[in-house]
Amino acid sequence: MSAPILSIRNLTTSFRSGKVWTPVVKDLSFDIAPRETVAIVGESGSGKSVTALSIMRLVPEVNGRIEGRILLQGRDLVPLPESDMRAVRGGEISMIFQEPMTSLNPVLTIGFQIAETLRFHRLIGQAQAEAEALRILDTVRIPAAKARFNEYPHRFSGGMRQRVMIAMALACRPKLLIADAPTTALDVTIQAQILELIKELQDAFGMAVMFITHDMGVVAEVADRTIVMYQGDGVEAGETGTLFLAPRHPYTKALLAAVPKLGSMAGQDRPGRFPVVDVLTGESDVPQTTPETVDPNAQPLLDVRDLVTRFDLRSGILGRVSGRVHAVEGVSFSLRAGETLALVGESGCGKSTTGRSILRLVEPRSGTVMFEGRDVASLPKTELRAMRQRMQMIFQDPYASLNPRKTVGGSIAEPMLVHGLADRTTARARVADLLVKVGLSPDMVDRLPHEFSGGQRQRLCIARALGLAPRLIVADEAVSALDVSIKAQVINLMLDLQAEFGLAYLFISHDMAVVERVSHRVAVMHLGEIVEIGPRAAVFDDPQHPYTRKLMAAVPSPDPARRTLRRGLSNDEIPSPFQKPDYVPPKRLYREVSPGHLVQES
Amino acid sequence: MKTFLVRRLGFALVTMFAVLTIIFMIVRVLPGDPAMVILGDQADAAAIAALRTRLGLDQPLLVQYLEFLGGAVRGDWGVSLVTGRPVVQDVLDVLPWTIELTVSALLIGAIIGIPLGVWAAINRNRAIDYATRMVSLLGLSFPAFVSGIMLLIGLAIQLRWFPVISGNRSNLSSWALSLALPAINLGLIMAAYITRVTRSAMLEVLSEDYVRTARAKGAPWKIVVWRHALRNALIPIITIVGLYLGVLIGNSVLTEIVFNRPGLGKLIVGALNQRDYTMLQGMMVIYTMLVVGINLATDLVYGAADPRVKMS
């Protein structure tokens, strides 16, 4: 057993607000061995990021205080003077962050930013530093590295920027790399590339990695050992395989229960509720089976045919149309009452635009949207308002979805009042009723949104949508911004409401595992087109289209046995649906693999 | 960058016409008779009518407008009612004085303001930060003529360090001495503005992710501040200082009066006092062109500084 690279002993980090010091990391202890990958997993507020910042001593000194010992190969970093600590940062321990889009300096070229790291830690000249930087850029597989050396960050996509960040971090061959959720903001196929790259570089440089994440699937794939954090405490630690198969702490059990595992719904046709585990006792309830909510013989509630939405891009002096984004290109599907159809795909595939086009928040170019027998796409604006009552939308960001100045009761009542469905007194009663329906309490009526958590706010948005008694709800990444356990709760709520009110959902998401639990049918979108559509069981168990297969293979699965799996690196960027103005999209043909399961012919 | 340039130029031209039209409209449409204002309300009707004809005020509005625009384009900005010389001539005569005053004020402001603002930002919430904020707030609260008068009273009249009346260019030292007080007056006010802008821009930038990345790389604090933070902060600083140049021009008018210095300001005030209507109208056009030009220049500097614009 070689000596650990990093040894944390009784780390306590506190922040001051006013006169009060609040500990955010409490008495944490763990080791990282050389060449080992340790994952720190937890939800928001768990203190995992602060742990990383404490190790790097990037915690602001004015309001932050670090206590305990942080031993880097025996040397305690906590009392180290700043000038010595600076040599450690980037030289012995490096860190990469979550947001690649804002983590690079926009006014300096990427080559310069990598070269300057080298010059901070070694006594070398500019030319030598640049040569070395170029070598590293090659190592992280930036295509045409030499040509792109002098370009600015805004010319690179998110995945590419993260590669640049990795190059900067590894330039001086640190012993430990701290990766703070580096792939959270990336699409799943890009995420797979980056995770693969980190694994490869770890082997090549022989370094240890501390990987911070909330995604159990990522943990299973990368970590030798895992530490679970909850509200500042390290509640459980152990070898990853053992932790997943036999969790001991109630919180770990709750977390694992809430993680959707791709392939866990095999053999079931209907959506499935998540089991809810009590955080304190660790006891799990038995999820009831969801009732049948769809009448297979009914006419479809929503029937979309050949929907096309394009965005013109203008450039040049006269503002001529220089190209078009073919966001939605000939999309057709139908949806019955009580049914959930998922639109799944990566960024730029057009799933969000499809949802918005159906509600006419964005104007489609052509196509029909038959809802309750009327074509929404061609309705005049005056009649659109009435139609809007029956189809509602729930958005991704719960923090921005409610007016911060209005009480939540006011926000929920407003649609009813605006559409004349209720007067002030009846609205008040309805609001109380709706709050109970979504699992909140009626005495929260006069509170402001900032007093609620993310999950609670999403429930409030659902309550607001329900006030108009809609038949269709478009959920646009409605649970993507929520913590894992909250995600599960909100999904359970949505399934309950579907059973009670016969709601149809158009569930837009990039998360295949969540989609597997929630949907009756699935449509996979790529570059504005549906490439595969069918009953969930059919598409997931027997994916036909190459893109569907690629997507499913990229999803990190919370199965530790997959840790040794290597995908083989590719550098593909996600293509964008941007075309020249004279582009005519080809006609697409679909082949029926089994009843209701259609695949696009390539 | 070329598209950006041409676009901005096009906009500049269009807006110049728009602003001139607006100013024209304001003056013509609101109640008040310029001729009466010039001659005073004691003048007889015949004299007023004659002046109106001479100024072209009896023509239909559209004709007046076209004449006005046409003149502006041709470079014919009217003839002074008082001196009989073309407005352009008078303006060119005094332009060097105004330019040297504004440029020196800007330099003083930047040399004092930027380092002070950076220093306040990196020492935020400490005593020096509060002191800087209070002093700079006090500085920009001064109307330029009040601070000018105080400087005049204190340094010129009481202490006799500087001449009371400036405008002596006979040799280098007297030129410097007579430029000093007016430039210091304007410069200190400018410094107050620039300090505040720099401080808030730096605070914004210092909390950005890429500054955290620079620190995580092991960059020395000095390099973080000057290479990573300030270079980014300069972009909004340039934009906002461009806006403040308007304030600078306004303050230079007041300074020129207080220190009895030739310049555009004194020209416009002289025209006011002497009711030189055409001179005023001509100067209106000139100021518009000046402002549009400054706006354009600021945009260009901003475009050159921000690679996201430069490369597109």
Added chain:
Amino acid sequence: MTAAATTRTPGARVLSATIRAFNANKTSWIGLGVFLLVVVLAVLAPWISPHDPLEQDIFNKLASPSSRYWLGTDYFGRDILSRLLHGARYSLIIGIVATFMAMIIGSIIGILAGYYGGRFDLFTMQVMDILLAFPSLILGLIIVAMLGPSLTNIIIAIALTSIPSFARIARAPTIAVKEREFIEAGRSLGYSDARLMSVHILPNISAEILVMFSLWTASSIRTEASLAFIGLGLKPPIPTWGGMIRDGFENILDSYWLALMPGVAILIIVFALNLLGDGLRDAIDPKLKGEQ
């Protein structure tokens, strides 16, 4: 969040929010206090002035400060202190009314431009940008010169110079708020544009606008004094601060307090309003204060 639990009624909530805003930077209390003091003095001017501001005492002209004339007398033997007190009324009225008008008009333009965007926004903001860059003094000077220096004209001129600033300060947060999902949610719920702008956007940007109100009142008072100094203020013998400085300027070599006193008065009120507005701005944007 137990503190919030006790302030449930809308009125109490607004009050506690206002107090918290003032407390963000304690100097805003000082600014408010001084400003209110000046207002009170101005309102009470006719009753508390030791002398009639227009009364001339030729035998005591250009007197230094004394027990009879606390701040001395001007060229016509008029008491400077009384003239200062009365002059405060004009400065405050012009400053506050002009800024208020500009706030209403400018905010409406800004919100409309930010909400609808497109060519309307592009065009309007270009014009506003140019007007904004135009020195307020020159713009005000031109308008007052053309129209004549009456109280109404001066107020209109200063209001016009302040409108572009309000348009800008209303537009930027409108655009930011417009992108937030609760606005899109409102559209999907069938709310009209007018409702979205008035009920949803406006309350979320009112803080910035109100801070601007304080800062621009300071600026308006300064502009009015500058115009009066140039000779475009209310005509004598009306005591305006700027006019008093103009008169005093002629005697600056011997009786410098004539020009100094009104200058200090202007400085005090402008500084107070700036303290107030700047301090409140800390409440809106904690980053400016330097907190994380």
